[in-house]
Amino acid sequence: MNTPFARxxxxxxxxxxxxxxxxxxxxDLRSPDSNRGSGPLSFGPEQRLGANEKNPATPFLRYSPDxxxxxxxxxxxxxxxxxxxxxxxxxxxxxxxxxxPMRNALLAWSADGGKxxxxxxxxxxxxxAVQGEExxxxxxxxxNKAYVVWSIPxxxxxxxxxxxxxxxxxxxxxFIPARTLNEVKDAARFPIIETTPDGNLLxxxxxxxxxxxxxxxxxxxxxxxDGQALTKNYQVGEGLCxxxxxxxxxxxxxxxxxxxxxxxxxxxxxxxxxxxSTDSATSFGAPVEISDDGxxxxxxxxxxxxxxxxxRGQLHVSWFTLGRxxxxxxxxxxxxxxxxKSFAPRQLVQANTAPETLYATLAVGNDDRVYLAWSNxxxxxxxxxxxxxxxxxxxxxxxxxxxxxAKGNAGRPVLALMKNQLQVAWTETIGEDSRVVLRSATxxx
Amino acid sequence: xxxxxxxxxxxxxxxTGLCSLFWCSAVLILTPAIxxxxxxxxxxxxAPGVGAPAIxxxxxxxxxxxxxxxxxxxxxxxxxxFASWCDPCRDEMPLINxxxxxxxxxxxxxxGVAVEDTRAAIMQYAQEAKxxxxxxxxxxxxxxxxxxxxxxxxxxxxxxxGTIRDVVIGPITPERAREGLKKAGASL
Numbered sequence: 001m002n003t004p005f006a007r008x009x010x011x012x013x014x015x016x017x018x019x020x021x022x023x024x025x026x027x028d029l030r031s032p033d034s035n036r037g038s039g040p041l042s043f044g045p046e047q048r049l050g051a052n053e054k055n056p057a058t059p060f061l062r063y064s065p066d067x068x069x070x071x072x073x074x075x076x077x078x079x080x081x082x083x084x085x086x087x088x089x090x091x092x093x094x095x096x097x098x099x100x101p102m103r104n105a106l107l108a109w110s111a112d113g114g115k116x117x118x119x120x121x122x123x124x125x126x127x128x129a130v131q132g133e134e135x136x137x138x139x140x141x142x143x144n145k146a147y148v149v150w151s152i153p154x155x156x157x158x159x160x161x162x163x164x165x166x167x168x169x170x171x172x173x174x175f176i177p178a179r180t181l182n183e184v185k186d187a188a189r190f191p192i193i194e195t196t197p198d199g200n201l202l203x204x205x206x207x208x209x210x211x212x213x214x215x216x217x218x219x220x221x222x223x224x225x226d227g228q229a230l231t232k233n234y235q236v237g238e239g240l241c242x243x244x245x246x247x248x249x250x251x252x253x254x255x256x257x258x259x260x261x262x263x264x265x266x267x268x269x270x271x272x273x274x275x276x277s278t279d280s281a282t283s284f285g286a287p288v289e290i291s292d293d294g295x296x297x298x299x300x301x302x303x304x305x306x307x308x309x310x311x312r313g314q315l316h317v318s319w320f321t322l323g324r325x326x327x328x329x330x331x332x333x334x335x336x337x338x339x340x341k342s343f344a345p346r347q348l349v350q351a352n353t354a355p356e357t358l359y360a361t362l363a364v365g366n367d368d369r370v371y372l373a374w375s376n377x378x379x380x381x382x383x384x385x386x387x388x389x390x391x392x393x394x395x396x397x398x399x400x401x402x403x404x405x406a407k408g409n410a411g412r413p414v415l416a417l418m419k420n421q422l423q424v425a426w427t428e429t430i431g432e433d434s435r436v437v438l439r440s441a442t443x444x445x
Numbered sequence: 446x447x448x449x450x451x452x453x454x455x456x457x458x459x460x461t462g463l464c465s466l467f468w469c470s471a472v473l474i475l476t477p478a479i480x481x482x483x484x485x486x487x488x489x490x491x492a493p494g495v496g497a498p499a500i501x502x503x504x505x506x507x508x509x510x511x512x513x514x515x516x517x518x519x520x521x522x523x524x525x526x527f528a529s530w531c532d533p534c535r536d537e538m539p540l541i542n543x544x545x546x547x548x549x550x551x552x553x554x555x556x557g558v559a560v561e562d563t564r565a566a567i568m569q570y571a572q573e574a575k576x577x578x579x580x581x582x583x584x585x586x587x588x589x590x591x592x593x594x595x596x597x598x599x600x601x602x603x604x605x606x607g608t609i610r611d612v613v614i615g616p617i618t619p620e621r622a623r624e625g626l627k628k629a630g631a632s633l
Contacts, residue, residue: 076565101569129569133530133561157573159566160532242532298615299596300531322595329595355593356586381590408585431584432564 038369038391038398041422041441047114049425049436050075050106056436058136059425061416065141068109069416069423072123072139072148073436074132077102103130105137105150107169113421114440121173124165128152128178131159132427133412134245134302134359135190142195143225144171149193149203154186160242162189164205168227181221183233184209188219190304192246197254199225202281204248204259206240207233216240218261220281236277236284239263241270244304247317251309257281258340260290260305260317269296272305272319276340290334291346293321303357308364310392315340316370318349320358331360331374335394349388350400353377363415363422365443368392373413373424378402383409385426403439404428410437420444493592495611499524499603500591504558504581507568512556512581514607521553521610521629522603523622526583526594528562529570533616534598538574540619541600544626545578553631556581560589560597602629 050056054075061071077100104127106120123137124130130137130150137150146169154161164182169175182188187209194202200222207219218237222230241262249258257277264270271294273287290305305319315336322329329352334343352358353376360374370390378384385404388397404410408430416423425438493500503513514522525541527534545555557580559567564582571580583589592601594614602611602625611625623633 101565131530135530157569158535159530159570160535243530297595299533299598300528301596302530354590355595356590357596377590381587383586429584 038389038396038444040399040401041387041389041403041443043403043424043439043441044115045439047117047438047440049073049108049117049438050120052435055432055434056106057427057429057434058132058412059414059427059436059438060136060138061414061423061425061438062139062141063416063418064109064146067418068111069114069418069421070107070109070139070141070146071117071425071436071438072105072107072137074103074130074136074150075106076100077104077127101129102127103132104128105130105148107139107146107148107173114423114438121169121175123148123167123169123175123178124150125167125175125177128165129157130165131162131189134243134304135162136412138191138193140193140195140201142199142201145169145225147193147195147201147223147227148175149181149191151189151191151205156186158186160189161186161208164188164191164203166193166203166223166227176227181205181233182207182209182219190243190245192248194248194250195225196222196280197250198280200230201225202248202257204246206242206246206261207235208242210238216242216264218246218259218275218284222281236281237261237275237287239265239287241301241304243300243302244270247305247307249307249309249315251313252278255280257284258307258309258315259284260307260319262301262304262319263287263289267296268298269294270301270321271295272317272321274307274315274317274336274340274343288340288342290317290319290343291321291332293328293332293346294324295321297322301357303359306361308362308370310364310368310370311366312368313339314368314394316362316364316390317343318360318362318372318374320360320374322352326352326355329355331358331372331376333362333370333372333390349397350374350376350386353379354381356383359412361413361415363417365417365422366419369443371415371417371422371443373403373415373426375411375413375426382406383411385410385413385424387424404437406430406437408433417443493609495609497609499601499607499609500588501607502581502588502591504583504588507559507564507571507580507582512579514603517554517556517603518607519605521605521626521631522556523553523626523629524556524558524601524603525617526558526560526589526592526597526599526601528560528597529566530562531597535574537598537616538576540617540622542574542576542578544622545576548578551626551631551633553626553629554578558583558588560586560594600625602626604629 059073105123108120167178191205244262247260275284413426555578610628
């Protein structure tokens with residue numbers, strides 16, 4: 001073998017190798033799916049909320065101003081069916097009585113970051129079929145009181161023509177009897193409640209009192225912190241998808257309000273939009289499309305967007321879409337750096353591993369990091385909860401992290417963040433049983 | 446004066462160069478492939494479509510009895526995936542129920558497969574909507590995933606031999622339902 005040739009060839013080979021390795025690394029760093037960047041979160045053990053035998057489900061988490069972590073969820077009520085309405089069971093049935101459609105809303109708190117929990121308080125004084133899934137109860141706090149909203153089926157039992165219920169409780173867990181907030185009955189669901197920076201309350205929901213060409217409307221109502229109405233129901237938007245949760249965030253001491261929802265147009269394309277108010281949610285500007293995903297679907301995604309605002313005023317949004325083909329399906333993220341006028345091109349956080357509607361949520365830390373949690377199928381075709389973190393630089397993603405080990409399916413994660421404590425809760429189901437699972441992580445400062 | 450490189454040294458340099466080139470090329474080529482496979486795992490295989498055999502399953506009904514696809518063999522079947530919380534499912538349910546009421550006369554069968562729902566909610570809904578067809582509870586989403594459905598409603602028309610003859614993803618119209626049943630061999 002010619003020695004100069006060998007030397008030259010080896011030098012070229014080493015040079016090319018270095019170039020290729022560098023290219024591989026830089027390509028990896030540029031990818032939105034990069035596993036480089038901040039490390040995985042370190043989670044504590046799983047905690048369970050609620051009474052196992054009552055099938056707890058659909059948790060929602062929020063820190064109160066005094067630093068306690070609160071959770072609200074739903075559970076079976078002991079009494080099976082309203083008198084006289086129980087359907088007959090066949091002799092070969094799995095039980096001698098039908099399972100109850102009646103569900104309660106429970107509220108409990110933890111003063112040690114989710115390690116131990118108070119005895120739960122029942123929020124609904126009257127036995128009701130408190131709805132869950134995408135439409136579970138939510139809680140907000142002001143003036144040492146807890147305010148909870150949920151929905152119940154309409155008079156004829158129709159889940160899709162429901163009513164928004166509201167109750168207020170004191171520090172001892174005494175809740176006033178719930179009342180219905182929607183003035184037109186059997187037309188509202190998917191409520192959210194927020195304490196506005198002025199100490200009052202804002203409740204929003206999806207309403208169908210006008211069954212027109214744009215069949216769903218965004219309705220709001222303001223309440224004082226004593227629970228009394230500050231306003232009547234008022235409409236601030238239309239064209240909403242009928243069954244996807246709403247997202248909300250505030251700025252400027254509550255003068256600016258951002259809401260996100262899934263829209264549906266005449267061709268059944270369901271993209272997400274941002275609606276912005278600069279007058280404390282009295283009125284909202286024209287919706288701004290977050291991403292032209294082009295998902296044309298005539299049925300119910302039941303998977304709404306999530307929004308958070310960081311200290312720099314950037315708006316972070318995550319959502320699920322199938323896009324224009326199954327190959328596009330997944331959890332996406334985008335950011336607005338101009339106060340909601342426009343959004344950056346979407347980034348894929350994780351693609352679907354199989355045809356399945358996924359559920360995403362996000363939370364923004366004081367250090368401007370974005371925490372995303374969602375469900376997706378694992379290699380055994382079971383839905384699990386996954387997380388990634390986006391660093392404040394807006395480019396560096398943490399590795400994909402699976403945080404549930406459900407034997408059945410895990411879904412609809414929720415997040416709560418206070419200082420350096422991150423909480424994640426979700427529902428696990430297997431067969432007819434469900435449970436609420438919570439895990440905590442300490443977030444690096 | 447430089448020491449001349451021996452034939453053995455040059456072979457070593459050549460081998461080292463080739464080896465590093467091979468491994469770096471492999472890393473570069475395989476990295477995107479691995480990443481892609483992580484992101485698309487499972488999405489490449491298509492849903493069971495027209496002409497494909499219907500995927501067998503065995504579930505429990507709302508009253509705890511066994512409901513399997515095999516028990517419908519021999520006659521056309523309209524299999525409707527639905528949920529009690531689903532608006533379009535509720536909208537189309539009167540049609541499904543009406544066709545179920547005529548199933549005996551038409552020589553076909555109707556089966557509801559409840560997805561992402563609870564037995565209690567389905568029982569309540571079945572009572573409220575006066576449903577007259579059997580309902581299988583797909584509580585763990587295994588059948589929904591086998592049929593590769595993102596969400597309800599979806600309707601499959603299966604002939605007596607167990608072959609899928611028509612599929613409607615999303616709400617179904619009376620015309621499409623009758624067309625699907627005819628394709629599956631029902632006499633309407």
